[in-house]
Amino acid sequence: xxxxxxxxxxxxxxxxxLQAEDFSYDFKVDNTHPYVKEAxxxxxxxxxxxxxxxxxxxFDLKENDNYQFQRLNTLETDSYHNAQIHYxxxxxxxxxxxxSLEFELLKKITTDESVAYSFSGDRDNIKGLVTTDTKVSLxxxxxxxxxxxxxxxxxxxxxxxxxxxxxxxxxxEPLPFQVYIEGQGYPPLLNSILPQExxxxxxTEHPLVKSVATSKGTxxxxxxxxxxxxxxxxxxxxxxxxxxxxxxxxxxxxSVPSQHFDIExxxxxxxxxxxxxxxxxxxxWSWLANLLGYLVVFxxxxxxxxxxxxxxxxxxxxxxxxxxxxxxxxxKKTLLQVLMATDDKRFTSSIEKLEASxxxxxxxxxxxxxxxxxxxx
Amino acid sequence: MNTKITLLKKELAKxxxxxxxxxxxxxxxxxCDGHILVEGVPGLAKTTTINALSKALGxxxxxxxxxxxxxxxxxxxxQIYNPQDHSFSIKKGPLxxxxxxxxxxxxxxxxxxxxxxxxxxxxxxTIAEETFKLETPFLVMATQNPIEQEGVYALPEAQLxxxxxxxxxxxxxxxxxxxxxxxxxxxxxxxxxxxxxxxDLHTLQKELYTVHIxxxxxxxxxxxxxxxxxxxxxxxxxxxxxxMFGASPRASIxxxxxxxxxxxxxxxxxxxxxxxxxVIHNVLRHxxxxxxxxxxxGMRTDEVISTIVETLPIP
Numbered sequence: 128x129x130x131x132x133x134x135x136x137x138x139x140x141x142x143x144x145l146q147a148e149d150f151s152y153d154f155k156v157d158n159t160h161p162y163v164k165e166a167x168x169x170x171x172x173x174x175x176x177x178x179x180x181x182x183x184x185x186f187d188l189k190e191n192d193n194y195q196f197q198r199l200n201t202l203e204t205d206s207y208h209n210a211q212i213h214y215x216x217x218x219x220x221x222x223x224x225x226x227s228l229e230f231e232l233l234k235k236i237t238t239d240e241s242v243a244y245s246f247s248g249d250r251d252n253i254k255g256l257v258t259t260d261t262k263v264s265l266x267x268x269x270x271x272x273x274x275x276x277x278x279x280x281x282x283x284x285x286x287x288x289x290x291x292x293x294x295x296x297x298x299x300e301p302l303p304f305q306v307y308i309e310g311q312g313y314p315p316l317l318n319s320i321l322p323q324e325x326x327x328x329x330x331t332e333h334p335l336v337k338s339v340a341t342s343k344g345t346x347x348x349x350x351x352x353x354x355x356x357x358x359x360x361x362x363x364x365x366x367x368x369x370x371x372x373x374x375x376x377x378x379x380x381x382s383v384p385s386q387h388f389d390i391e392x393x394x395x396x397x398x399x400x401x402x403x404x405x406x407x408x409x410x411x412w413s414w415l416a417n418l419l420g421y422l423v424v425f426x427x428x429x430x431x432x433x434x435x436x437x438x439x440x441x442x443x444x445x446x447x448x449x450x451x452x453x454x455x456x457x458x459k460k461t462l463l464q465v466l467m468a469t470d471d472k473r474f475t476s477s478i479e480k481l482e483a484s485x486x487x488x489x490x491x492x493x494x495x496x497x498x499x500x501x502x503x504x
Numbered sequence: 505m506n507t508k509i510t511l512l513k514k515e516l517a518k519x520x521x522x523x524x525x526x527x528x529x530x531x532x533x534x535x536c537d538g539h540i541l542v543e544g545v546p547g548l549a550k551t552t553t554i555n556a557l558s559k560a561l562g563x564x565x566x567x568x569x570x571x572x573x574x575x576x577x578x579x580x581x582x583q584i585y586n587p588q589d590h591s592f593s594i595k596k597g598p599l600x601x602x603x604x605x606x607x608x609x610x611x612x613x614x615x616x617x618x619x620x621x622x623x624x625x626x627x628x629x630t631i632a633e634e635t636f637k638l639e640t641p642f643l644v645m646a647t648q649n650p651i652e653q654e655g656v657y658a659l660p661e662a663q664l665x666x667x668x669x670x671x672x673x674x675x676x677x678x679x680x681x682x683x684x685x686x687x688x689x690x691x692x693x694x695x696x697x698x699x700x701x702x703x704d705l706h707t708l709q710k711e712l713y714t715v716h717i718x719x720x721x722x723x724x725x726x727x728x729x730x731x732x733x734x735x736x737x738x739x740x741x742x743x744x745x746x747x748m749f750g751a752s753p754r755a756s757i758x759x760x761x762x763x764x765x766x767x768x769x770x771x772x773x774x775x776x777x778x779x780x781x782x783v784i785h786n787v788l789r790h791x792x793x794x795x796x797x798x799x800x801x802g803m804r805t806d807e808v809i810s811t812i813v814e815t816l817p818i819p
Contacts, residue, residue, distance in 0.1 A: 452814075460818055467781025468813035470806065472525070478778045486776055 149177035160271045164282035164313035165373040166344035171214040178208045183235035193226040195219045223274040227267035234261045281370035283312010287381035295389045301354035311344045322364045327357040360390045518694030519556035522680035529671040536761040538668025539644040554605045562698035563602035570612035576619035583632040606646040610656040621663045668758045670790035715764045717775040720819035729756045731812045746798035751791040759787045777818040
């Protein structure tokens with residue numbers, strides 16, 4: 128009962144009817160005790176009272192950091208010598224405490240002749256509407272703005288959805304991530320809605336805002352296009368955005384649960400741009416490698432030739448067919464036959480010794496003669 | 505060693521350095537009335553040796569350079585018509601000599617070769633209708649160049665058989681070549697003088713008959729020659745496919761005579777198996793005809809002979 132009475136008194140205060148020269152006007156504010164960023168609807172009705180003159184009006188709110196405003200509607204009933212104008216504004220207070228809404232009103236008085244002339248003439252002879260302007264001082268309207276609960280980011284009735292198509296990517300490949308916030312209230316805009324925790328790279332753009340101001344507040348549809356990337360698998364912490372609904376006077380959270388992203392290992396070589404990215408500068412030692420290669424090949428060839436030569440000599444000496452034949456001779460006659468068959472004068476001495484032993488009275492050591500013959504090979 | 509042989513060798517050494525095998529081969533040929541075929545590259549003192557031998561023995565020597573356009577009459581001689589008295593006279597060719605160097609015999613056409621080889625065998629020359637006996641000794645030393653084989657007329661086997669020995673003359677040793685070089689530069693070769701006569705040579709040939717050869721060695725010679733004809737009969741299956749034709753009976757005769765001459769030159773009074781072994785390659789290497797298979801394998805007749813000598817047991 129007490130609360131109802133208070134609201135009734137506030138409404139009466141907000142309904143102010145004032146009488147000025149030549150015209151009357153009245154302001155209406157739907158809420159004189161709004162929360163910060165809560166929508167307040169202001170209406171102004173001007174009624175011409177002096178029917179002898181032609182009256183025109185220009186009305187607007189003064190710019191101020193304490194509030195934002197937007198004209199929703201202007202309705203003019205332009206009957207002859209009886210101007211009636213209805214203005215409707217959407218106002219968002221931005222500061223707590225008492226703030227004043229200040230106005231500018233310009234009254235323009237003209238005559239019927241001037242109005243008539245202003246519609247005559249041709250393209251090269253235009254006559255403007257001649258008016259006598261008078262600034263009308265309107266008293267400011269005071270709002271008692273209430274503070275928001277601590278940590279409130281958005282004010283209004285919003286819902287949050289997000290879109291995350293892939294959870295797996297290659298290193299540094301962007302992972303598209305989109306958050307949509309829709310609802311009625313002060314436009315839910317933030318520089319970044321991503322949490323500061325996490326070492327991944329964040330790519331953000333300005334949010335895409337679609338908002339329509341109505342007499343019930345601003346209808347918003349805001350999307351936050353983002354992308355994430357990292358070289359390793361990572362986890363995006365949960366996003367919690369605190370919002371406050373002034374109609375229910377309750378806080379709530381718009382949230383995105385924690386998301387894990389798997390980054391596949393990719394060989395580094397395949398990541399390099401072999402066409403456009405020049406190789407990092409390094410000293411070219413390939414000539415030395417080539418030179419060493421040639422030296423090794425040359426050395427190997429030279430040693431092979433030497434080894435071949437040594438082997439050949441060794442084989443010739445040890446495996447000379449006559450060498451073996453002489454070794455295999457078991458008696459003097461056989462050795463004599465073998466040496467005779469050679470037709471080699473080097474063995475003349477050995478042959479003579481063998482003959483002297485076989486057909487004369489000479490005495491020889493067969494092994495010694497063999498050795499002598501083998502030494503001649 | 506026979507003093508005459510020693511003297512002869514010493515005299516030859518004045519003009520010829522090294523080449524002992526060739527000198528020994530020529531002496532064997534002279535003692536046995538045989539002819540020698542020499543194969544070797546040019547410049548190995550073949551002409552020098554013949555000239556030196558002729559001077560040392562007081563014999564005539566001539567040299568014929570065989571060429572493709574040579575005619576038989578160029579070597580044996582011809583009947584010449586004399587227009588002044590309308591008569592024919594005999595012009596003897598260069599064959600009428602004691603020692604003949606037939607240089608590059610395989611460059612002459614077959615008819616010239618045949619004419620020479622007939623003379624070598626018959627030791628007489630018929631010009632027109634008149635026959636002339638050649639003086640003894642008569643030795644032909646024919647040469648062949650093993651390098652140049654283009655434009656040559658290879659001697660047929662039957663004609664090669666007329667040569668008692670085929671010597672393969674090789675280059676001198678480095679020491680000998682150094683000696684030759686120095687002597688040639690300072691004209692240091694001595695003048696060869698006649699140290700023996702034709703009669704002395706006949707005496708030596710007669711002495712050769714006295715050199716004894718055992719029956720077993722005679723049989724050994726026959727077996728060696730037989731092994732070239734029928735290797736399988738002597739357990740020489742390994743070379744049976746290598747021989748197309750074996751040595752002729754002339755080979756037996758020449759091996760017999762050459763072995764005796766070798767023993768004689770060595771100062772021995774008997775022939776030993778080593779004497780046979782010393783000459784068998786020279787006597788047989790031009791008499792054995794290798795099969796196509798053996799030639800394709802790159803075999804030489806010397807290898808066949810060595811195999812035979814190695815295999816056949818010596819007495």
